Amino acid sequence: MNLGTDILGIVIMFTAMVALAIPFGKYIAKVYVGEKTFLDPVFNPIEKFIYKFIGIDPNEEMNWEQHLKTLLTINIIWFPLTMLILMNQDWLPLNPDKIPAMSPDLAFHSTCAFITNCFQQHYSGESGMSYLSQLVIMFSLFFLTPSVTLAAMAVVFNALKERTTEKHGNFYNYYVRSITRILLPVSIITAIIFLFNGMPMTFSGTHTFTSLQGDTVHVARGQVAAFESIKMLGLNGGGYFGVNSAHPFENPNFLTNLIENIFHMLLPIATVFALGFYLKRKKLAWMIFGVMTSWFLLLLIPAVYSELQGNPEITQMGIGNSIGNMEGKEIRFGTAASTFWSITATASMNGAVNSMHDSYMPLAGGMQLLGIMINCLYGGVGTGILGFFVCIILAVFIGSLMIGRTGQFLGKKIGIREIKIAMIITLLHPFLSLAGTALACYFPNLTTPTLNNPGYHGFSEIIYEYTSASSADGSGFEGLGDNTPWWNISCGIIILLGRFLPIIGAVAIAGILASKQYVGDSAGTLKTDNPTFGLMVFSLIFIIAALAFFPALVLGPFAEYFI
Amino acid sequence: MKTYLLPSLKLTAVLIIICSVLYPLLIAGIAKVAPGGGDGVTVSSHGRVVGYENIGQKFTEDKYFWGRPSAVDYNAAGSAGSNKGPSNPDYLATVQARIDTFLVHNPGIKKEQISADLVTASGSGLDPDISIQAAKVQVPRIAKIRNRNEQELYALIDKVKEAPLFGFLGPEKVNVLKLNIELNVK
Numbered sequence: 001m002n003l004g005t006d007i008l009g010i011v012i013m014f015t016a017m018v019a020l021a022i023p024f025g026k027y028i029a030k031v032y033v034g035e036k037t038f039l040d041p042v043f044n045p046i047e048k049f050i051y052k053f054i055g056i057d058p059n060e061e062m063n064w065e066q067h068l069k070t071l072l073t074i075n076i077i078w079f080p081l082t083m084l085i086l087m088n089q090d091w092l093p094l095n096p097d098k099i100p101a102m103s104p105d106l107a108f109h110s111t112c113a114f115i116t117n118c119f120q121q122h123y124s125g126e127s128g129m130s131y132l133s134q135l136v137i138m139f140s141l142f143f144l145t146p147s148v149t150l151a152a153m154a155v156v157f158n159a160l161k162e163r164t165t166e167k168h169g170n171f172y173n174y175y176v177r178s179i180t181r182i183l184l185p186v187s188i189i190t191a192i193i194f195l196f197n198g199m200p201m202t203f204s205g206t207h208t209f210t211s212l213q214g215d216t217v218h219v220a221r222g223q224v225a226a227f228e229s230i231k232m233l234g235l236n237g238g239g240y241f242g243v244n245s246a247h248p249f250e251n252p253n254f255l256t257n258l259i260e261n262i263f264h265m266l267l268p269i270a271t272v273f274a275l276g277f278y279l280k281r282k283k284l285a286w287m288i289f290g291v292m293t294s295w296f297l298l299l300l301i302p303a304v305y306s307e308l309q310g311n312p313e314i315t316q317m318g319i320g321n322s323i324g325n326m327e328g329k330e331i332r333f334g335t336a337a338s339t340f341w342s343i344t345a346t347a348s349m350n351g352a353v354n355s356m357h358d359s360y361m362p363l364a365g366g367m368q369l370l371g372i373m374i375n376c377l378y379g380g381v382g383t384g385i386l387g388f389f390v391c392i393i394l395a396v397f398i399g400s401l402m403i404g405r406t407g408q409f410l411g412k413k414i415g416i417r418e419i420k421i422a423m424i425i426t427l428l429h430p431f432l433s434l435a436g437t438a439l440a441c442y443f444p445n446l447t448t449p450t451l452n453n454p455g456y457h458g459f460s461e462i463i464y465e466y467t468s469a470s471s472a473d474g475s476g477f478e479g480l481g482d483n484t485p486w487w488n489i490s491c492g493i494i495i496l497l498g499r500f501l502p503i504i505g506a507v508a509i510a511g512i513l514a515s516k517q518y519v520g521d522s523a524g525t526l527k528t529d530n531p532t533f534g535l536m537v538f539s540l541i542f543i544i545a546a547l548a549f550f551p552a553l554v555l556g557p558f559a560e561y562f563i
Numbered sequence: 564m565k566t567y568l569l570p571s572l573k574l575t576a577v578l579i580i581i582c583s584v585l586y587p588l589l590i591a592g593i594a595k596v597a598p599g600g601g602d603g604v605t606v607s608s609h610g611r612v613v614g615y616e617n618i619g620q621k622f623t624e625d626k627y628f629w630g631r632p633s634a635v636d637y638n639a640a641g642s643a644g645s646n647k648g649p650s651n652p653d654y655l656a657t658v659q660a661r662i663d664t665f666l667v668h669n670p671g672i673k674k675e676q677i678s679a680d681l682v683t684a685s686g687s688g689l690d691p692d693i694s695i696q697a698a699k700v701q702v703p704r705i706a707k708i709r710n711r712n713e714q715e716l717y718a719l720i721d722k723v724k725e726a727p728l729f730g731f732l733g734p735e736k737v738n739v740l741k742l743n744i745e746l747n748v749k
Contacts, residue, residue, distance in 0.1 A: 009732040054573040073567040077575050126640055136583045143582040144575075172574065179578065184586065191590045198617055201587075201594035201601040206640055211620045212613040212743055213627060219618055219639040221603055226590035243642040246686035248617035249603065254733035310679060311649045314658055318674040319682065323694060323734075327654075327683040328644040331631070331692040334734035338686075355686045356644035457648035479646030560650055 006336035010304070013258055013340065017265045024266060025273025025285075031181045032154040032174060033278060043180050050176055058176075061167035064511025067155045068504055070171040071148055075115050075500075078144070082111040082137050095130035096205030097220070102128070109488035109495075114138070116499035117145035117380065118472040119238030119351060120491060122483040126220035126241050131203060134222065138238060139230070143187075146234035146267070147178035149382030152503050153271060154178075156386060157278045159507075159514035160410050166515050183234055190229035190263060198252040199225040224249050232263040235381045237351030237474050245341075245354040246330055257333050257354060261341050264350040268378035271385045279410070283529035288388055291534045295377045295541065300343045303364035307339045311361065328356030339364060346371035349380035351474030358452065358461065358477040365477070366557030369464055372473045373549045374541055375429055380472055386506040388537075391544075392528065393422045393509060395537045399526050409528060411520050412513040425505035429470050430548035432494045436466035437552065439490065446486040452479025456563070460556035465491065470498035608744045615639075619691040620740060625668060626708045627746065628693070628701050630739040631680050632661060635688040645684040658682050669704045676700045692736040695724055705746070719745055 030037055051058050062070070085092065086107040090100050102110065106122055113120040114137060123129070129138070151174035158168040195201060200221045207219045220241065227240050228250055237244075245251040245260060272292070276285025310321040324335030333341070338355040345352050346368040357368055371377065376387035393409060397419050400407040407414035440447045440462050451458040461477040468475055469491040476482070482491070527533060594601025604616040614620050621637040622629050630637075634645040647654035661682040666672060678697040698720045706713045723745055724737040 005727045005731050005733060005735075009728075012732060050574070050577055053577060054570040056570050069567050070571070073571045074575070077568075077571055081575075124641065124643070126642065135587060136579060139583040139587060140579050144578060172570065176574075179582070184581075187586070188589065192593055195590065195594050195597035195601065198598060198604045200599070200603040201591050201597075202603070203591070204602060207603070209612050209614075212608060212740065212747070213620070213622055213624060215621055217614070217620060217637075217639055219603070219615055220641075223587050223591065225594065225601075226587045241642050241687075243644060243687040246644065247642050248615075248619070248687060248689055248691055252617045254728040258728070258732070313650065313655050314679060314682075317659060317662055319662060319677040319679060320675050320696065321679045323679055325649065325683075326680045326685075327647065327649065328686045330686050330690050331680055331694055331734065331736045332690075337733060353686075356646050358646035358648060359644065361649050452646050453648040453651045455650075457650065460648075477646070478644070479648075560648070 006334045009254070009258070009334075009337050010340040013261050013337075017262050017269060020262065021266055021269035022273050025270040026277045028182060028270055028274040029277035031177050032157060037181075039181065039185070046180055047176055051172070054172070056170070056172050058170050058173035061169055062171055063166045064155065064159065064168060064507050064514075067152070067168065067171045068507055071152060071503070072500070074144075074148065074175070078115045078141065079111055082114055083107050085133055085137055086110055089130040089133045092130065092132050094132035094135065094203070097130075099128065099130045105485045105488040106483055109492040112492035112495045113474060114141045114238070115145065116472055116495050117149065117234070117236060118469065118474045118495045118499065119236050120469055120474040120476065120495065121238055122488055124242030125239050131222065134227070134240065138227065142227070142230040142234050142236045143179050143183050145236065146183065146381040147175050149380065149386070149503065150178040150182065151175040152507055153382035153385055155507055156389060156510040157275060159510035160279055162411050162518055164514070164516065164518050168511070168514065183230060186233050186263075187226075187230040190233065190259060191226045193259060194225040194228055194256055197256045199228060199256070200249055201225040221249065228260065229263075231352060232260045232350070233267065235264055235267060235348055235350040237264070237345065239352065243353075243356075245352050246356065251354055253332055254337070257337060257341070260352070261337075261344060264352065265344050265348055265378065267381045268348045268384045271382060272378070275385060281529060287529050287531070287534045288385075290531070291538050291541075292377045292388070294538060295374065296343070296347055299347065299367040299371055300340065303343050303367040304336055304339045306361045306363040307335050309361075325359070325361055328359030330355065342368050343371060345475060346473060347377045349375070349384065349471055349473045351468065353475050356478060357464070357475060358479040362457075362557040362560035365460060366553060366561070369460070369467060369553065369557060370545065370549075372467045372471045373430070373433070374545050375471045376541075383472065383503065387502065390422045390425055390502070390506055390509065391537055391540055393418060394426060395533065395540045396526060396528060398540065399533065399536050403526060405524060405526065408519070408521070408525050409513070411518045412516050413519060414513070415516075418509045418512055421505045421509050425502045426544060427548070428501055429498060430544075432470040432498050433463065433467040434548070434552060436469070436490055436494050437463045440466070443486070446484070450481035450484060450487065452481065456556055456560040460560070463552050463556055466494060469494045472499050606740060606744065608747060613744070614740050616738070616740070617691055619685075619689045622739065622743060625704060627743045628698055628705065628739055629681070630693060631690050632682065632684045633688040633690075634684045637689060639689055642687045642689055644686045644688060669701065671703060672700055691738050691740060693739055695720065695735055695737060698737045698742065709746070
């Protein structure tokens with residue numbers, strides 16, 4: 001096979017992502033600033049109607065505490081609603097394939113995962129979700145959960161402006177605009193492209209027929225095209241079917257793979273540039289993009305290289321192993337594009353897969369793990385840039401101490417309270433992932449029977465599961481038999497904590513900074529938009545990730561690689 | 564609390580109508596003019612629907628080209644990969660057994676001619692394609708059973724095979740179901 005076309009495929013994908021993300025970032029900034037766009041005549045009446053119906057004034061500004069209360073209320077409503085539907089889907093309408101109701105623990109885990117944009121799934125779509133559940137829960141939350149974080153991001157952007165204020169716009173306004181002006185229009189366009197590439201979009205149930213060889217075949221179908229477009233754009237990543245985007249209906253050919261891959265990286269990269277356009281600090285955006293991309297390449301290159309070599313154990317068996325490690329991968333994507341996806345989807349907290357991460361070579365599996373461990377390269381919709389913002393605050397603090405100054409970012413002095421919050425939420429993710437793993441290892445009779453692989457690889461399955469839960473990525477080493485009360489309850493709790501505390505923390509820091517007096521930069525202020533500072537943030541991420549996660553990585557993928 | 568709850572409840576109701584009703588209905592409406600009418604693209608042979616273009620199916624008979632191994636035996640109502648780790652001894656034994664079985668059914672083939680995709684399970688368990696080499700290596704077996712000229716079968720593979728996207732992106736591949744339908748034509 002010709003490896004050139006494979007490598008070229010991923011180079012083109014990355015270039016297209018960045019090329020699309022810059023203008024899209026500019027558009028996003030305009031949406032939240034409230035500038036006129038050419039789509040106003042379409043959206044203004046719709047939004048006006050919504051605001052009138054719910055009875056709020058979109059121009060009434062809120063302080064950061066009010067923003068957070070609104071954010072949490074919107075999320076809490078979905079908790080009982082989702083639980084109720086999942087536990088009663090057997091008798092509710094739109095269930096042509098007679099899918100049974102979910103058990104309470106599975107419904108709890110699914111609810112936690114869905115309302116947080118994590119979409120970790122301990123069930124298989126074709127046998128675990130009725131059409132009603134897919135439509136009401138998945139479709140709505142696919143739009144609503146990324147909008148929650150986009151709105152939180154808009155609050156932070158607003159708070160970082162060069163002025164002193166307590167008020168940062170209206171949360172409902174940011175939230176509704178994220179759906180009507182960003183997510184919905186793009187999703188409709190990609191869904192139409194997907195339809196013409198053979199994705200189904202039907203309300204009919206499973207189709208039964210006789211195959212060419214004479215076997216009876218049942219083919220599960222559903223509303224895949226509309227599902228898939230927002231699943232990618234909103235970085236939701238939950239699969240319509242069990243194997244997610246490896247399923248030929250969810251990802252029929254190399255073109256759909258290309259589009260899905262570009263679109264799940266679009267918002268994370270675009271929001272970085274949106275920050276630059278919003279604050280009129282393009283150099284700062286390029287610094288952030290530079291650090292993220294350096295890390296991304298550092299994960300990508302070894303992973304692709306290692307997968308292209310194929311599995312040496314299989315090479316030893318004497319067969320032609322030139323197409324790379326194909327276990328768990330699909331021919332239509334090939335080794336390179338599958339590995340590229342696995343790194344973009346773990347770096348971006350999308351969590352959709354087009355190949356089975358459990359079957360990757362240890363080095364590539366380790367890089368996927370590192371992506372969800374670092375958690376802000378490029379990170380989730382809104383949460384990626386918020387996580388990176390917290391890293392910047394820490395780097396400013398450390399860097400300023402080195403030159404003997406008080407830390408200052410965008411003209412605001414950074415105080416003790418902000419640093420404390422930043423430190424707590426930076427350590428929260430390693431704490432949740434590792435504490436979960438430690439507990440799981442402490443109760444081996446509950447967890448080891450659920451592992452699909454022995455030895456170090458089995459340990460990797462555990463740590464992957466919890467890191468994925470805490471980072472809201474949602475992918476998994478899917479061999480893990482995770483539909484047990486232990487996994488459902490422990491992951492559910494970790495998902496909730498890992499999602500909401502960092503958002504609250506980031507908004508709080510920005511809110512506190514905004515209310516401080518604007519002092520402006522002087523000649524002695526640490527510059528945050530040059531390569532030197534980029535290198536500092538890069539190292540800070542390395543120190544946090546290395547100190548927190550390195551021992552766990554050594555016990556999992558590294559041990560498997562070296563032994 | 565009431566200041567937040569009431570607007571949020573109303574907002575949730577409106578957004579469910581937009582995202583869960585209007586949006587899917589719009590796309591389902593457009594699907595009517597797409598290939599397959601939104602129900603998935605089917606393939607027929609001799610006037611009978613025998614499969615979906617994109618969903619791989621099981622071929623175990625020697626007279627057909629085989630697809631890739633599947634962790635779920637091509638159950639299109641329950642997709643899954645094997646999720647076996649690369650160093651798992653059970654997994655490596657399975658791969659070895661697949662190689663041995665292949666050699667028994669394809670006498671005269673050398674090990675190094677076997678392409679890795681023929682002995683490793685796909686991600687979905689429903690992979691509709693195999694690599695060109697994986698198709699070619701099966702030609703001598705099929706030619707013998709069907710009493711056909713090998714060159715003719717190689718030409719058939721060339722006819723059915725799909726080039727990389729735009730000619731230069733991604734792998735070259737061949738759809739097993741389409742290949743087998745062509746095989747039955749004569």
